[in-house]
Amino acid sequence: MSFVIVTGALALLMLAAYRGYSVILFAPLAALLAVLLTDPSAVAPVFTGLFMERMVGFLKLYFPVFLLGAVFGKLIEMSGFAQSIAAAVTRALGQQRTMLAIVILCALLTYGGVSLFVVVFAAYPFAAEMFRRSNIPKRLIPGTIALGAFTFTMDALPGSPQIQNIIPTTFFGTTAWAAPMLGLCGAVIVLIAGMAYLDWRRRVALRKGEGYGEGHINEPDTIAVTQVVNPLIAVLPLLVVGVVNLILTRWIPNVHEARIETQLAGLAQPLVTQLSSVTAIWAVLGALLAGIVTVLLFAFRPIMHKFAEGTKTAVGGALLASMNTASEYGFGAVIAALPGFLLIRDALMAIPDPLVNEAITVTTLAGITGSASGGLSIALAAMSEQFLTAAQAAGIPPEVLHRVAAMASGGMDSLPHNGAVITLLAVTGLTHRQAYKDIFAITCIKTLAVFVVIAIYYLTGLV
Template identity: 55%
Template sequence: MFLDILAILVALGLLMFVAYRGYPVIIFAPIFALLAASLSGLALMPSYTESFMLQAANYVKSFFPIFLLGAIFGKVMEMNGAAASIAHGIVRSLGSKRAILAVVLACGILTYGGVSLFVVAFAVYPFAAAIFREADIPKRLLPGTIALGAFTFTMDALPGTPQIQNIIPTNFFGTDAYAAPFVGIIGGLLVLLGGLYWLERRRRQAAAAGEGYGENHRNEPDAVQSTGFPKLWVALLPLLVVLVLNYVLSRTGAAADKWYDAETLKKTFNIPNVKTVVSSWALIAALTAGIITALLINARAVKGKLAGGLSAAAAGALLAIFNTASEVGFGNVIKTLPGFAGIRDAILGASNHPLISEALAVNVLAGITGSASGGLSIALDVMGKQYLALANASGLSPELLHRIASMASGGMDTLPHNGAVITLLAITGLTHRQSYKDIFAITVVKTITVFLLAAVLSVIY
C-alpha cells in the first residue's frame, strides 16, 4: 500500500512542480497520470482513453458553455469600457484614504456580476495602481488586494455568484447557485473583514516604516483616461441583468426546471434529475442576456473590435477549460489506482461529519492541482455521492454541502503554482518574493473561515 500511495504522491508532486515552473498542465497532466498508473501496475492505454479522456470530455461537456459565455461577457465588458467605468467610479468615489477598500469592492462587484477573474484583474489594475500611488501605499500590497476582491468571497461564498466554482456543486447535489445563502453571506463577510484587517495592518506597518508606493516598478500602467466610458449606472446594467435573470431562472416560477417535461428529458436526453443541470441552463441564459446588454450599452466602442475580441475570448475559454479538464482527467486516473483507497479513507476518516471531511478533501485537492474548479470537480466526482449519502442519513441539507465545498475550493487553491496567481503577478509587474506573502495570508483567512463554518455547522447539525 505504501508504494501505491507513493506513486500517487510522486505524480502529484511532479504536476505541482511543472505547473509552478509555468509548463502547460494540459500536456503534463496526462503524462503524470499515466506515470502513476504505470507505477501502480495499471494498463496505460485504457487508463488514458477510458479514464483520463472520458472524464476530461465529460467536464468539457458540462461546463464549456459557461466558460465560453463568461469569457465573452468579460471581454465585451472590457471592450465597451463598462468594466473600466465601474472600477474607476468606485475607486474615485471612495478616494485614496480608502484605497484598499475601493479596489476590493471594485473587484468584488465585477466578479459577482459575472466578469471572469482574469478580466477583472486587467480592468482594475490601472485604476488600482493610480490610487495606490496617490495614497502612497506600497505597490507590493496590490496583488493581495485584488486577490481579496476577485478570488475569494464573490467567487464562491456569496449566494448567486455566477463563477464556475459556485456552479460545479449543483451537478453533484441537485442544488442551485443560491444554496445556503445565510452561510454564504456570513462566510463572505468573515473573509472580507479578515482580509481587509490584514491588508490595512500591512499598510500601517509600511507607513510606520516610511515605505511608500516605490519607484522603478515593472509594467506600470499609463495615466488612466476616463473619457469615453459609459456612465456608472449604465455600466452596471449588464451585471444586474446577469444577476437578476440568474435568480429568476433558478428560484421563481419561471425557473429553468419547468421549461421541459421531466419524462421527455429522462427518455430522450438521459437526464434523470433536471435539478443537476438547471443551474447551468439558468446561467447560460443569464450570461447570454448579459452579453447582449453589454453590446447595446456602448455599441460604438465595440464596433470594429468585436471579431478580434470574440476570437480572444474563445481562445481564452478553450485554454482555461482544457487546462482544468486535464486536471480533472488526472484526478479520474488517480482515483482508479489502488493507493487512492488509502488516501480517500484517510480523508473520510479525518472527521465523522461530512462537512468537515468535504472541506478537507476539496481544500487539499484544490491546493494540489492549483485550481479551485479542478480540485472541486475531482473531490466531488470521487466522494460527492458518499458525502450526499452521509448528509441524507443525518438530515443535513445538500445546500450546506454545496456551500462548504464551493468555499473550500477557493482556499488553498492559491498556492504559488496557481495560474490566476501567476497571471495576477505578471499583470502587476511584481514577483512572488515581493507580493505572495499577502496573497497567501488571504488564502489562510479563507481556509480558516471555511473550516470554522464547517466546525460550527457540524455542532449545529
Template identity: 65%
Template sequence: MSILIAILALAALMLAAYRGYSVILFAPIAALGAVLLTDPSAVAPAFSGLFMDKMVGFVKLYFPVFLLGALFGKLVELSGFSRAIVEAVIKALGRERAIPVIVIVCALLTYGGVSLFVVVFAVYPFAAEMFRQSGIPKRLMPATIALGAFTFTMDAMPGTPQIQNIIPTTFFNTTAWAAPWLGFLGSVFIFILGVAYLERARRRAQRANEGYGTNLRNEPETPPDIALPHPLIALAPLVLVGVSNLLFTHWIPHWFPGVYTLALPGLPAPIPVDASKLVGIWAVLAALACGSLFTLIFGWRGMRNGPSIAEGSKTAVGGAMLATMNTASEYGFGAIIAALPGFMLIAQGLKAIPNPLVNEAVTINLLAGITGSASGGLSIALAAMSNQFIAAANAAHIPLEVMHRIASMASGGMDTLPHNGAVITLLAVTGLSHREAYANIFVMTLIKIASAFFAIGLYYAFGLI
C-alpha cells in the same frame, strides 16, 4: 508505495505549474506517470478512457461559458464601461478603496449565481483599471479577485447558489441555507482577514514606491481618449448578468421540463437531452448573452473609434480556449488521481479522526487539494463517507445542517493549490505567473482553510447554527 505515487504526481504537477510550464501538457504527463508506476498496462486505457473522457466532458459542458464570459469581459473593456465605473468609484471613495471594492463586486456576482470563472473574465477589466489608476501592484490583483470569487460567496454564505453549496444538500437532506449563522460569521472572518492582509500588502508596496508594474501582459485595451458613459449605464451589464442568471434559472425548468427529445429531420434517431442537469449552464449562457448585447448596444459609440472589435473578439476566444483547456486538463488529472489505490488509502485513513466535524473538514480539505477541485474533492468525500459522517453526527448530536456547512466551507480550502484550474485560469486572464502572484493567493487559501475550523469552534463554543 501507492500513497507516495499519488503524492509525487501531485507534487510534480504543482511544481510544473509554479515554474510556468503548461498544465495542458504536464497534467496528463503527471497523471499517466502515476498510472505507469501503479499498473503499466493501464496507461493507454487510462489516458483514453478516463483522462480524455473527463477532459472532453468538461470542455463540452463549460467551453461556451468560458467563451461568452471572455467575450463579455472584452466588450466591457473596449466600451470604456470598466474605466467609467472605476473613475466614479475612485471619485466617490478614493483610490485607497480599490481592493475592498473589487472584492465586493466579485462577491456580489458570485453570490448572484455567476460562475466564478465568468467573474474572473468580467471583473478583470475593472480591476486592472482601478489598480492602475490607484498605483496598486498588479501582482495583488489575482488574490483580490480570488478573495471575492473563490472564498466566502462560493461556499460559506448561506443561500449561495454555487455548486459547492448545493452538493451537500443531496447527501445531508438539507437546503442551501443550512447553518446560516455559521456561514455568515465564517464569511465575515474570511472577508476581514483577507482584506486586512491585502491592504497591508498594498501599504508595504506603497512605502517601497512599487507601482502598478511595467512590461505586463494581457492588459486592457481601452483607449485613453474614449468618451466614457454614465457610471450607472456602465454598471448595468454586471447587474443585468446577475439578475438575468437568477431569472433564467427560474424560467428554464418551465420551458424544458425533464428530458427534452431533440428530433430534427436530419438526425438518424432522436437525441435525448437531460435539460434538468443543464439549467445552471443554460441560465449563465443566456445571462452573458444579455449582458454582452447590452454592452454592445450602449457601448457601440465608444467602441467604434477604439481597438477593432474583430481583433478583440479573437483575443477573447483565444483566452477562453486556453482557460478551458487548462481547467479541463486539471479535471482529467483529478479523475486519474482519484482512481489510484493510493488515493483510496488516503481517503480510508482519514476515517480514523474521531471528531465528526474535524474529520469532515480535514478529509474534504485534503481530497479537494489532491484533486485540485473543490466540487471534485467534496463529491468524492461525500460519496464515499457521507453515511459515516451522518452516523457520527447523530451519535454526537450534531445537526446535519452544521455538517453541511462545514463540508461546503472545507471544499474551498486546499483546493486553491498551484495546480487548481481556477487559479491557473485567473493567472492566465490577468497575464501573471505563479511566481509573480501565487504567494498572495496562497494566503487567501490559508485563511479559507482556517475559516472552516473557526466555524467549528463557534459551534462548540456557542452552539451557533
C-alpha cells in the same frame, strides 16, 4: 508505495504549474506517470478512457461559458465601461479602498450566480484600471479577485447558488440556506482577515515605492476620458448578467420537462437531455448573451471598429483558460482512481470528531484533485453516511455538516494546479511566481476559517 506515487504526481504538477510550464502538457504527463508506476498496462486505456473522457466532457459542458465570459469581459473593456466604473468607485471610496471595491464587485457577481470563471473575465478589466489609477502593484490583483470570488460568496454565505453550496444538499437533505448563522460568521471572518492581509501587502509595497509596474502582458486597453460613459450605464451589463441568470435559473425548470427528448429529421435516435445537468449552464449562457447585447446597445460605436481583433483575443484567452482547467479535471479523475488515493481517503476516516473529520477530508481531497466541487463530490459520495451517523450520535444537525463541507471544499482546493487559479493567472497575464503567494495566503485564511466556524458551533451551538 501507492501513496508516494499519488503525492509524487501531485507534487510534480504543482511544481510544473509554479515554474510556469503548461498544465495542458504536464497534467496528462503527471497523471500517466502515476498510472505507469502503478500498472504499466493501464496507461493507454486510462489516457483515452478516463483522462481524455473527463477532459472532453468538461469542455463539452463549460467551454461555451469560458468563451462568452471572455467575450463579455473584452467588450466591457473595449467599451470604456471598465474605466468608467473604476473612476466612479475610486471617487466614491477613495484610492485606499480599491481592493475592497474589487472584492465587493466579485462577491456580488458570485453571489448573484455568475460562474467563478466568468467573474474572473468580467472583473479583471475593472481591477486592472482601478489598480493602475491607485498605483497598486498588479501582482496583487489575483489575490484580490480570489478573495472576492473564490471564498466566502462561493460556499460560506447562506443561499449561494454556486455548485459548492449545492452539492451537499443531495447528501444531507438540506437546502442552500443551511446553517445561515455559521455561514455568516465564516464569511465575516474570511472577509475581514483577507482584507487585512491584502491591505498589509499594499502598505508594504507602498513603503518600498512599488507601483502598478510596467511591461505587463494582457493589459486592458486604456480608453480616452472623453469616451467614458456614465457609470450607471456602465454597470448595467453586470446587473443584467446577474438578474437574467437568476431569472433563467428559476424559469427553465418551469418550462421544460426533467427529461427532454429532441427529435430532428436527420437523427436516428432522439436527442435526450437531462435538464438538471444543464439548467445552470443554460442560465449562465443566456445571462452572458444578454450582457453582451446590453454592452453593444450602449457602446456600439467605440466597440465596432476593433470588434474583430478584440474578440480574437478573447477567444484565444477562452481557449487557453478552458484547456488548462479541463486538463486539471482529467488529472483529478485519474488520481482519484489510483490505489494511493483510496489509501488517503480511508486514512481520513479514522479522525474521531465528525466535523473535524469532514473538514479535513473534504479540503484534503479538494487539494489533491485541484477542484473544490470534485473533492467535495468524492468525499461525500464515499463518506456522507458515516458523517451523518457520527453527527447524529453527537447531536449535530445535518445543516452544520452541510456548511462545514461546503466551506472546506473552498479551502486547500486552490493549490498551484487548481484550474481556477491557473485561469485567473492566465487572464491577468501574471505567473505563479509573481502572484501565487497572495492566492495561497487567502487559501490558508479560508481553510483556517472552517475550523474557527467548527469551534464557534461547539462553543455556542449556533446554527
